[in-house]
Every structure is written in structure tokens, then in C-alpha cells.
Amino acid sequence: MKVKQVHVRVEDELYEKLNSYSAATDQTIQDCVREAVACYVTDMRKKQREVINKQFTFIDLFAGIGGMRIAFDRSGGHCVYSSEWNKYSQQTYFANFGEQPDGDITKVKAEDIPDHDILVAGFPCQPFSIAGVSKKNSMGKATGFEDKTQGTLFFDVCRILKEKKPKAFMLENVKNLCSHDKGRTFKIILEALDELNYEAFYKIIDGQDYVPQHRERILIVGFNRDLYGDNIDFEFALTPKDPKPVMRDILIEEVADKYTLSDKLWTYLQNYAAKHKAAGNGFGFGIAAPDGVARTISARYHKDGSEILIAQEEKNPRRLTPRECARLQGFPDDFKIPVSDTQAYKQFGNSVVVPLMENVAELIVDKLKEMDSRIENKMDRQAI
Structure with missing residues (x-):
């Protein structure tokens, strides 16, 4: 050995x-x-x-630090499997859920993944090669999702859906997925899901109704037609927070001096913004209004924090602290941050708006209950 x-x-x-x-x-x-x-x-x-007093099971793919997991946990679910390749994200995930996610999902056999009711995935968007597909089309040969999606991480979502046939799925991605490669990428995704016999619904949703951040993402929800038939309807009938959150809701009163921008960095950002303004571009730093919403936080926030700065009296502006970034994404205050500030900024910049995902998770669960109840009633009538 x-x-x-x-x-x-x-x-x-x-x-x-x-x-x-x-x-x-x-x-x-x-x-x-x-x-x-x-x-x-x-x-x-x-x-x-183990499933104890839970309404449904789910798996958490491309799990990041577990934003989707929190949403589906709160909706009554039990996570039976998770996968995340980044070692620092694994560290944060473990600190909060006591479970170490599997690594590279491309190396995991679909049959080795536990059965589950809902597949959850915030899969990365990669270019889809259409060269092989175009060649097959020219030869009059049919192409399936394996031809169209092979070599992308979406392919791994597809092969797991094919093998495990869960009742439903929820996928999350950047809003530009719809327009990527002139719409061809999104067309392939919908075709692949249709081929796997899932009825798919999608919508671009802005998270600012749940957190004080302008953050548009596309959500794709699908239901298994093998189980529920062809007449499936689903609406993103969301229930935004009231009152609408604003920046001051997430700010910490006393913040360490290390988060204040240095004179050198602040001068650079001002000069950079002035240069692009003169050229007619909109690039530059953003000072978040206390009673407004912030720009979209991204994984690059650790570099200079320029997209979301907080004004200070008689001081240079400051960047958000990692805890404030967590709040900006809707994570609870008891969420542990065991990594460096740099890694934390990357993780929260890549994460999801938790309360929005929870709202959608609740809608999926309600729809499954409705359709499962309909099937049970039909079976009861047939048994009489």
C-alpha cells in the first residue's frame, strides 16, 4: 500500500x-x-x-462557501453530498458545516453520488466548443448533450442529472450567460436539459430586493418530466424583503484602521476615475450611499475595494470588512470566516445572495409538494 x-x-x-x-x-x-x-x-x-426530520435531500455542486446550502437547509432540506475544488473555500465550508466537500467533480463518478431530490449548482460559465457539433450537423448526424457540452463543467451537471434523475434542479450563473457567444451557449444549455427530459424555467433576478447590493444573476429551475409529465408550470413568484435593505443596515460602527485606503491608493483611484471620466467612460470607484444600494461585489474586491467604498469623516474612504461583505450577500452573522481577508473577499465576491436563493428554494419545494401530492392522490384513486 x-x-x-x-x-x-x-x-x-x-x-x-x-x-x-x-x-x-x-x-x-x-x-x-x-x-x-x-x-x-x-x-x-x-x-x-443520514436524513432526520427533513423534507427533502439535495446535493451542493460547485459549492463555494455554502451560500446555496444555507438556502436549501433553511427550506427544510438535508445535504447528502457537496463538491468544491478550491481549498480555501473548502476550509470555510468545513468550518461552517462540519463537512469536507469532495474536490474536482470531473473526477467523481455519477453513480457514486448519493440519490437526492434536488440538484443545486452554481456552475462556472465556460466556452462551449461548437466545432464538433457543426461537423456532425453537416454530416446529418444527431448530436446530444454529451457532444454539445463535453469538456465544460456544465457537462458534469448533465451527467449527474442523467444518472441520478432527481426530481428537480436549481442552477445559478452570471446574467451574461444568456448572451454569451451570441446566445449559443444558453441555447445549448436549454437543449441539453430538454434532452434529459427536464422542464426548465429561467429568470434574471436582481438581489437588491433582499440585500443592499445590485447583483443580477440568472437562475434556471427544472423539474423531471419522467415523474411529473409534460404539463409543468412554475413561476418565480418572489417575496422581496420589506422594507428594502440599505447599506447602513450592514455596516459595522467601529472598523480597524487597516480597512481605510492609504493616501497612495486613494490618490490613484481618484486620478484613474478622472482619466476615464474625461474620456467619456464610466469606470472608477464607487462610494456607497448609506441609504442606497452598492454596486456588485466581485472576486477582485480584495485588490483595492474600489467598487464599494464607504465614506468616512476626515479620513480617506474605507473598504468593507469581510463581515460586512458577508452581510452584503445575506450570510448570517454566525457564519464563520476562518480564512485571510484576501481569501474572504474572493469567497464572498464569488458567492450568492443567500436570502434570494432561499426564496427560490422555497418556491421549488412548494412546487414539488404540490406535484407529489397530485401523484399520491391519483394513485389513491386508482387503488380504490
């Missing part, structure tokens, strides 16, 4: 406990650690697959 080395740093207190346990059991510390990790992972997987 091949053995790989893993170097682990632990606190003095934990090291002393390991040392004592090692002496008591006549094992090396390495063996003690390996035994502990093996037991923990086994117990973690068992716990992950």
Missing part, C-alpha cells in the same frame, strides 16, 4: 494530548493522527447521508 505524507501543524495543547494518547496506546503520533482522521471522515460521511 502506498503511503503519502501530510504535514499538519497543531497547537501545543493538542500536541500534548496526542503525545499522551500515543504513549497510552503504544502507537506513533502519526498512527494516532491517521486513525483519528479515518474515524472522523467515516463518521462525517455517515452523518452527511
